[in-house]
Amino acid sequence: MIEKLIELEEKIAYLDHTIEELNKVVFRQMQKIDELEEMIKHLSTQIEQLRDDSKGGAQVDTDRPPHY
DSSP states (O other): HHHHHHHHHHHHHHHHHHHHHHHHHHHHHHHHHHHHHHHHHHHHHHHHHHHHHHHHOOOOOOOOTTTO
């Protein structure tokens, strides 16, 4: 009976350790996801600014070059 109790305590300790390690992994993943979301927002803003700049300021010359 005592052996079974010791075996169960060992399993619980192992499971607690595993859960703690998994929690650390999930936490690091959430940090990375937050970082990547912030980068996406920043890049999206830059793309929109570039689109606005190309629409308003610089005109693309669509005429044929003189040698045609």
